[in-house]
Amino acid sequence: MYKACLFDLDGVLVDTAIYHFQAWKNLGKQFGYELTEEQNEQLKGVSRVESLNKILDWANYTATQEEKSVWLIEKNEDYLRLISNMNPSEILPGVLSFLEQIKALGYKIALGSASKNAEIILDKTGLTPWFDLIIDGNKVSKSKPDPEVFLKGAEGLGIAPEECIVFEDAQAGVEAAKAGNMKAIGIGESETLFLADKIIPNFIGVKAAELLQF
Ligand code: G16
Numbered sequence: 001m002y003k004a005c006l007f008d009l010d011g012v013l014v015d016t017a018i019y020h021f022q023a024w025k026n027l028g029k030q031f032g033y034e035l036t037e038e039q040n041e042q043l044k045g046v047s048r049v050e051s052l053n054k055i056l057d058w059a060n061y062t063a064t065q066e067e068k069s070v071w072l073i074e075k076n077e078d079y080l081r082l083i084s085n086m087n088p089s090e091i092l093p094g095v096l097s098f099l100e101q102i103k104a105l106g107y108k109i110a111l112g113s114a115s116k117n118a119e120i121i122l123d124k125t126g127l128t129p130w131f132d133l134i135i136d137g138n139k140v141s142k143s144k145p146d147p148e149v150f151l152k153g154a155e156g157l158g159i160a161p162e163e164c165i166v167f168e169d170a171q172a173g174v175e176a177a178k179a180g181n182m183k184a185i186g187i188g189e190s191e192t193l194f195l196a197d198k199i200i201p202n203f204i205g206v207k208a209a210e211l212l213q214f
């Protein structure tokens with residue numbers, strides 16, 4: 001009955017959070033703020049603009065619109081430099097085997113990421129050919145937990161939301177999947193992903209035919 005798998009990018013297929021963290025930390029120095037790892041956790045799955053707003057909030061810094069625009073560009077330029085050497089070795093363990101299995105089982109595969117740089121990352125890691133459809137931050141106007149990114153994925157694939165299974169590492173992403181009437185499989189810790197229908201720590205050794213039984 002399930003026909004499509006929709007994947008988040010950062011934290012599910014690859015770990016770009018380390019690069020976002022570095023770029024935000026570098027930016028924070030401009031207003032004398034040192035971002036912590038715990039705070040970076042809270043930026044996972046959050047859009048670029050919202051991430052900057054959160055950081056400025058934590059730093060207690062009131063920025064002008066102009067400062068914000070400049071900083072968003074600077075952060076992204078820094079991030080693009082950091083991801084420029086990404087390669088297939090950065091695909092998270094077990095992911096390729098899982099993609100192979102679901103392809104063989106006949107599932108459609110789509111990306112549902114908040115990132116505006118998703119296509120670059122998929123290309124650099126060699127993941128692009130696996131995807132029937134890519135919905136990224138350039139194609140949506142509302143951030144997760146709004147279901148827009150996943151609903152557009154289902155629509156683009158021509159598959160009903162009830163027939164879709166979402167893979168997410170962020171609580172907001174799991175909420176987005178549930179709000180879209182989809183099944184959600186959380187990748188990571190049960191403390192943060194408790195709203196998911198199933199939770200796995202990662203894709204290592206996962207048998208798709210078993211996991212996708214609901
Ligand atoms: C990713 C990251 C977030 C990042 C967002 C936007 O989300 O987890 O930390 O802020 O994309 O990225 P960019 O600045 O490249 O547009 P996801 O949805 O792939 O987990």
Ligand code: MG
Nearest residue numbers: 008010011045
């Ligand atoms: Mg994510």
